[in-house]
Amino acid sequence: MKKILILGGGFAGLDSAIHLRKMDYDVTLVSDRDYFYIYPTSIWIPTRESEFKDICVDLNALQKAHGFKLLIDKVESINAKQNRVTLTSSKVLDDYDYLILAMGASKMKHKGMENTLSICGAPEQSLQIRDELDRLIERGSGKIAMGFGGNPNDTSAVRGGPGFELMFNVHNMLKKKGIRENFELTFFAPMPEPGKRLGPKALKMMDKMFNSLGIKQHFGKKMKMFEKDGIIFEDDSKLEVDFTMFIPAGDGHQVIKDSDLPTNNAGFVKTDDYSCVLSEDETQSNIYAIGDIASLEGYDWRAKQGHIAEVMAKNVAFNIVSRDKGLSNFKGYHKHLNILCMMDTGNGAALFYRDDKKAYMIPMPIFGHWIKKGWGNYCRLSKLGKMPRIKGM
Known part of the structure; x- marks a missing residue:
């Protein structure tokens, strides 16, 4: 039985482990935390609509459900040529036939980042955001800014959706409490048309929503630094705030940057369409990279999302089986590139979709919120094997 080592316990890593176990491979999964975190539904932790435990799935339970081996540890270094992975515990892993990189991305660094919190950062930050909001609610007023940044070296590494969702949910929460008029809400981004x-x-709808909800917009200026009481922009203007939630753009994982793996200018692993890392002679190596850690090639509007990571994971499992059978009928991710987002507002949602042929938006007042809630339950139960996976999800 061939051995496969998977680094990362997020959407990409977990799904590849599940698919490869079904194909009877000996799979070892390495994760730096002992739970799978459902990031798309973490937006409700700060508003107290969900508890932290509701967003986590125990990796030990997932291990028992699917039969892969589990190591809770951090990756210290990777030496591709020597077929060796070293963990923070000093454990060396070199007995594998295939290596799948699914450790996610690092974050772009900004001056004063310690004065911000991110809904897309370490899971624990969702609780800190909740505490900051509680503090302002107890005070009875405040200025709240939320936004996201971009990576000029890789435009696919932006993640703004959760920022929009959290802002809309906070607006809805404050309105329910009858104190919305006491708060100044501002959404900021360095690009002139975030969401484009x-x-x-979608761009027109977002602008309409901001205006109708009384959420100020601060677009088109790069952030110079973050301070405790505000954001300084490139023209030295200052947006005064009591709390800042900021989602920095993704950047190449430091372990990857320090390795001998091929990367693009942002430090993401370069692969072919089949998610395989090519050797120096342009032949397929025994290494695959999926999810946020990989360089996503294609359209200008492309974006790294969980469902694309899952497509990559399923394809890689198929491609490894094909290789071992001596076949070359590999499956690529490029034809599956699209943006799919159920943007929750706390009292409804809107479904956004875009591919190379079309782009549309479907408003879903009231019931859209509960559809996304239902998806969160589906995600948990389907990954635990307690309900069948829906094709394409």
Whole structure:
């Protein structure tokens, strides 16, 4: 039985482990935390609509459900040529036939980042955001800014959706409490038209929502630094705030940057369409990279999302089986590139979709919120094997 080592316990890593175990491979999964975190539904932790435990799935339970081996540890270094992975515990892993990199991305560094919290950062930050909001609610007023940044070296590494969702949910929470008029809410981003990659209809809808909800917009200026009481922009103007939630763009994982793996200018692992890292002679190596850690090639509007990571994971499992059978009918991710987002507002949602042929937006007042809630339960139960996976999800 061939051995496969998977680094990372997020959407990409976990799904590849599940698929490869079904194909009877000996699979070892390395994760730096002992739970799988459902990031898309973490937006409700700060508003107390969900508890932290509701967003976590125990990796030990997932291990028992699917039969892979589990190591809770951090990756210290990777030496691709020597077929060796070293963990923080000093454990060396070199007995594997295939290596799958699924450790996610690092974050772009900004001056004063310690004065911000991110809904897409370490899971524990969702609790800290909740505490900051509680503090302002107890005070009865405040200025709250939320936004995201970009990576000029890789435009696919931006993640703004959760920022929009959290802002809308906070607005809805404050409105329910009857104190919305006491708070100044501002959404900021360095690009002049954040959300443009979703399509022109989405851009118009977002602008309409901001205006109708009384959320100020601060777009088109790069952030110079973050301070405790505000954000300094490139023209030295200052947005005064009591709390800042900021989602920095993704950047190449430091372990990857320090390795001998091929990367793009942002430090993401370069692969072919089949997610395989090519050797120096342009032949396929025994290493695959999936999810946020990989360089995503394609359209200008492309974006790294969980469902694309899952497509990559399923394809890699198929491609490894094909290789071992001496076949070359590999499956690529490029034809599956799209943006799919159920943007929750706390009292409804809107479904956004874009591919190379079309872009559309479907408003889902009230019931859209509960559809996303239902997806969170589906995600948990389906990964535990307690309900069947829906094709394409």
